[in-house]
Amino acid sequence: MKFDRGHGSGGLNWWLMQRVTGILLLPAFLAHYIVTHIGTEHFVTYEKVAERVATPTWKFVNIFFLSLVILHGLYGVWSVLLDGWARKPVLRITLYSIVVTVGLALFVLGLVTILPFKA
Amino acid sequence: MAYRWHAGYIAWLLNRITGLAITFYLAVHIWVMHHLAKGKESFDGIMEFIQSPVTLIFEVLLIGAVLYHGINGARIMIIEFFGGSKHQKSLFVGTLVVAGVLFFWTAFAALSHISTPH
Amino acid sequence: MERQFKVFRYDPESSKKPYFQTYTVDVQKSWTILDALNAIKWEQDGSLSYRRSCRHGICGSCAMKINGKNELACELQVFTLKGVIKVEPLPGFEVLRDLVTDMDRFFGHIEAVKPWLIAGLSPTDKERLQSPEDRKKLDGLYECILCGACTSSCPSYWSNDDFLGPAALLKAARYCFDTRDEGFHERMDVLNSRNGLWRCHTIFNCVEACPKDLNPTEAIVRLRARLAAEKI
């Protein structure tokens, strides 16, 4: 039976992306956790968060972090789908659109939270 | 379909479950944080709900998930880039140990706050 | 000594659904699972079907799932197992009959990686030279007997049987890492395709399953690294 190479090509770049974002996420998560929960009072309040989120540096860091995690997480979901479910063209395109839409929506939602924020 | 339980298989299953769980959490988290934009009342309101003891336990589990997933991610990369495939079993044990220690440490820190008045 | 074997049975020609049939066999000391299956077929039930040929672990015919693990029936000694012994066809492949699975897809995937030396003919009319160190790079790659135990055990393959699978990727590595070969670029399209290298999630079931103690995972990650190095 002939091998079906599947739709499209590549996978290398996405695979690499998954590793690179993974590596970056590791310290990012640590930092995130330490900043929000350790060394300060544990309980998260508006003031505490707002004050930090308002600075331009933090805005940048947060957006970067947001992109990484959405890329990594949603590509992760997509790769799970690729493993078994997204094989027939129609289903594949539908699922792909859903994943991309969700990703974009989350990104936009994050952006509108972070960007206009003033303490 | 299942195959005999062993390190690599369990590691992968856990990685997949935690990865999907965190992604789901991420979506919720972004939605929650979105309330920041709506102002203090809205945010503190939802925070009130979220930081109840029950959800806190949930959140602690999530920390565990992230820890496992992240450290196992490192394990995967050791296997992939540093010839770790011959030692994958000990690497898995290492992953569990490191993730476990960090988990108990953070869980203890977080849970101790439940009893602290605010 | 009497032992019980719980054997998977299926005949597409009969209306019966797949079922397990239990046989009691008087096994001798050094018997393998294949010896026991032969005893069943030759003395009790001629309708039991399975593949076998060499009966010493070199032809790859007799891979099947024994007590939950993929094994070569002809190499596994009965005495190493306790209790009732459960014998099933390889998982993940279509069952044709009893313990016989469809291997065409498996062999098709092997063919897809262009498993032949891709190189200009040797400039001499003698052998190409290859140092013993370079030849050593093929150890752990060329010994594969194409039994399918690995691919059949791979969860990525279970959910997507278009995935090339560990055996085909190991075969690709056997040629890509042969210092005489120049065909990496030609194989890249298949290796880098949707159903190629990237469907492996380093699960190691293949390594667990391989009766020849080969390490397809290592072959896969090395191919990926090579691919990444070539492309970037």
Next chain:
Amino acid sequence: MEHHRHDVVVVGAGIAGLYAAMKAGESADVAVLSKIYPTRSHSGAAQGGCAAALGNETEDNWEWHFYDTVRGSDYLGDQDAQELLVKEAIPVMYEMEHLGVPFSRTPDGKIAQRKFGGHFGQFGKAPVQRSCYAADRTGHAQLHCLYEQSLKCGVRFYNEFLVVSLMIEDGVCHGVIALEIRTGMLHAFWARAVMLATGGYARAWKVTSNAHANTGDGLSLVLGHGIPLEDMEFVQFHPTGLYPIGILVSEAARGEGGYIFNKDGERFMKKYAEAKMELAPRDVVSRAETTEINEGRGIDGADYIHLDLTHLGADKILERLPQVHELVFKFAGVDCIKEPIPIRPTAHYSMGGIPTDLDTRVLLDGRETPVEGLYASGECACVSNHGANRLGTNSTLEAAVFGRRGGMAMAEFVKEKGPVVVGTAIPTQHVEDEVAHYRAHEGKERASVVRGELQDAMQNLCGVFRDEEKLSKLVAKIADLQERFEHVGLQDKSKVFNTELNELVELKHMLDFCEVIAKSALARQECRGAHWRTDFSGRDDEKWHKHTLAFKEKDGSLRFEYKPVVITKYPPEARKY
């Protein structure tokens, strides 16, 4: 019945069949039919190596190889074929390297070579390193490489097709009929050229190094068409079969320096082959072992003796003989680094077979008239390279050299004749009827019982030592079993993957050629090579320096003819090692 058309159809996917397919596939449309997947063929079990006088390790040339092969064959080989074999060995071995076979290497990067029994330098003097090897997985490496090369050439594979009949009419072969095991359907394959490369038949013995698939199908397929079988009495017993089942411990174990001991710890080969000791040819060593065992010097008085590798050291064993180490451990629980291996002779190789000419064309009269479009090579054929006894590593060599020659000859023939037309003139109905008849077989007899008795009889009555009494008993026994075969019932009625049906067909073949073996052996009243008659002393060149040809008559009886041996250079001499 489904009909297919190809220029060339090769039956069998061992080294011989695949080499032929690959060569023919360079220019012709080739199909390979095999009852098992190609890489399952028993060629993959060959461990020790493949001979060629490359001289990579020690000085060597083809004339020494030629001399050894002639002497090894006990002067029954045809010397024109043997000369071709050893000469072409050299380019063929280089070609296999070019194709990608992962040979082990010498420090300077050439193909590595090791010693093997019966191979000497300077016309029989000191052992020479002539066997090209890939650790002890040489056959495996060659088989897989040739399979893969055939894929590359676009050869079409029909896997798990059991060939049940040849379409031969008026001395022309038009193709074959095969049973698709998976569906139970019959297919007719029309072809200009058909090659039989169905391998050996040592499965007919109880203790054997051969695979279950080695049932000699090709031999009885031709027998029914009036084509004779040649030299069938010569069956090689390999001296190092793992006790008790007979799995092979490669001769490489002795080539690398292993010793053989009896229960008294005596390297008894010094009594039988003082100069060459363990490296004497197989027939000599097997007889020595059997004599020791028969005279009560087996280990603990049992019917085995010891092969000892312990003095070689762990490093050498693990590097050069990894598979031997693994096999012995898995199947006998013996760690050969520390302990000796229990061994005894095991039925191994068939020197005789389908008579062919140097281009592998099958000879209708066994002498010179070819059947148009029918070829044979590999272990099922008899050119004859091996005469009365084959040298180790000469058989994968034969499969390669003559498979290759056959492939080229078929391609040439197809070019000459043009594509084949699907004929209808040849009746195929009788094959359908025959298979239907097998399927409907009813009766109390079990095929496994008949086969078991046949294997026992061959083991006990047609082994290393033979005599008239045993062989006559055997002839009678086989006649009895043939009669009982008619009453064998099939329990499996399914069409899908009915392996019981396959076994029944294979049993029929075994009974057919075993009859030829027994009667040929009974007729040959001398000791030569692997055929040792205790009721006759020594070789009788005057009466028996000739090939046996066994024809099956229309009434089912056998008729024997004899043809002279081709001598080009070495007239028979006493054979001493």
